[in-house]
Amino acid sequence: SLWLFHDDDFKRLAGRAGSVEVSSSRVLYDLRLKGGARLAALDELLALLRKARRPDCLLNLELKGAKKYQLVLAAKIAAMDQAGEFRGLRVTVSSFNHTALRALRRQSPAIPLAPLWNGRGRFSPVLKTARALKAEAVHLAARAGTVRRIEAIHKAGWVVRVYTVNDPALAKKLAALGVDAIFADDPGAMPSAAL
DSSP states (O other): OOEEOOSSSSHHHHSSSOOGGGSOHHHHHHOBOTTSOBOEEHHHHHHHHHHHTOTTOEEEEEOOSSHHHHHHHHHHHHHHHHTTTTTTSEEEEEESOHHHHHHHHHHOTTSOEEEEEOSOSOSHHHHHHHHHHTOSEEEEEGGGOOHHHHHHHHHTTOEEEEEOOOOHHHHHHHHHHTOOEEOOSOGGGSOTTTO
């Protein structure tokens, strides 16, 4: 199974040592986060989305972990895509590891991809990568969401999504700049008119 978890290790959210990439499915299933919640497996989330019948819901699968682990994840996601497990759902795969995204593109030519950019270094390489990937979107850090960059991404025909926005005023500002969507820790706290 593929498991959904944001952090590189369990320390912050579960208060213990370990990580997804070195833990067995049994350990991951039994793991309880602070507050008592447990991790979700990707197949559980896909079933929930199908049951909810929310065609407007976009599932962003970010490849995380060590570079070689991300290549394994890319292969597994490609196999799921080829088996039709994402059919009827809106799924985009993103990563800072553009090598893993290129591997996924070779294995699954139609899956929507989005290179991530944290705003450090030059911007032009991320555009070159998005072009080579035939990306669906470019995902930017909030601090990197400038008018010039947003316009360049749109001009190339890609969607702009910005992470992680937890300030409603910033969400409104980004919407005014033309951002297509934001990632937020608490989407319900964001103004509905912002995006």
